[in-house]
Amino acid sequence: MGFLLAAASAVALLASPALADKIKIGAAVYGLKAEYMQLWSAALKDHPAVKRGDVDVTVFDGNYTALTQQDQINTMITQKYDAIIFVPIDAEAGATPVEAAHDASIPVIGSNTRVHSDLLTSYVGSDDVVSGYLEGKSVLDRMGCKGNVVVIEGPIGQSAQISRLEGNKKALTECPNVKVIEDQTANWSRAEAQKLMENWLTAHPGQINGVIGQNDEMALGAIEAIREAKLDLKNFPTAGIDGISDALRAVKAGEMTSILQDAHAQAQGALDLAIFYAKKGDYKPESDIWAQYKDMPWNGGKDKIYNVPWTPVTSANVDALLAQRSK
Incomplete structure (x- = not known):
């Protein structure tokens, strides 16, 4: 969906030269074969901070295996990423890399799928x-x-x-x-x-x-x-x-x-939180989702869970949803 996987299963969503103060964030997703996670990943590219060049985001394709995701997060830890967004394939196995990132003082924001770990910094997804x-x-x-x-x-x-x-x-x-x-x-x-x-x-x-x-x-x-x-x-x-x-x-x-399931909201909400924690709280959210979902307030970025509402697709809203998708 608009970008190609690199041989190392990573996609750099912004190719401009890194600046000394640029925030570096990695997104470890369970797999990119299907459309939903492609939409989710594309939403990161559309975030204002990424488009403006203040944030570099790299999406790592986990290829639907927990071990691959663990290796990718270990790589992000070694390379000193400022924050990690995690969409785990396995709720239990995902706890190990979260703990490793926590021990390295790197915030981990969950999105879309959950991990059974109290060490997750925050989570943006749907029930x-x-x-x-x-x-x-x-x-x-x-x-x-x-x-x-x-x-x-x-x-x-x-x-x-x-x-x-x-x-x-x-x-x-x-x-x-x-x-x-x-x-x-x-x-x-x-x-x-x-x-x-x-x-x-x-x-x-x-x-x-x-x-x-x-x-x-x-x-x-x-x-x-x-x-x-x-x-x-x-x-x-x-x-x-x-x-x-x-x-x-x-x-x-x-x-x-x-x-x-709103991929745009889940991805951009998670990225806003990742930037917030990477900058030690010196950041105001820039995604439009906080204005869109009045029942999911930002609350200073301090909430542990942000639940994006579901939208049943009906004959009344399907044409508008299709029109949005074609933009």
Whole structure:
């Protein structure tokens, strides 16, 4: 999405020569194959401080492995980055590099996915339990609270997978007549989800009445499998999470529902906090997100958790969201 990965799996978002007082921030993200994290990473480039040249940001592609992310954060520590933004693939394994950065007096700001560590300086993301409940309820309501559903999970052990599953289960408890007949991970991958759904359609002919995909990529993979099987998509209520471009188009076509996760707000909010802590508090936030989300005030940059609200994608707002994406 507008920039290429370097051989070392890092993307320098600003190529101007470094100044002596320029803030150097690294962003360790779990992976850049799918659109959501590409949108998140692109939002860093659009931050006013980066565009102005006051801050250098480098995005490190973790390639979906905890060990790679740990090595990348160790590199940032060795190279004395001023702050780190962390989007971990594994909530437990991510605690080790956070501790190492903390011991080196480098602030670590979490974003998008959580890490189980009290040493995280702050966190900017969205409550995944809420999104899991909203998407689950969307599917179950259209099923009339009866029948069989399949659940496609994210990478096992990532906080989004854990919390969205909690939300899915909360919705399912409200529909005791609904049975989960398949529940597996597709690792946020559209291709993996398509293969899973192909297998499930073969194993359970005429028995699947709904699809809960813990992200849009996987929901779209399931839809493709249904379409290729020459089945009517109207008989398979399907939901995902993130609000990626293809999902917005699918919502507009009446093929699925989606819950928008604001990548711009999560990334730029995390960067504002990273700059704030890198400058020892001598900084006022510059992103437009603090004015956009009145229920998420800056509060002097001192809050431990900043929750970006979810936005259900509907026929009323989908055209505006698509128009924003095309800018």
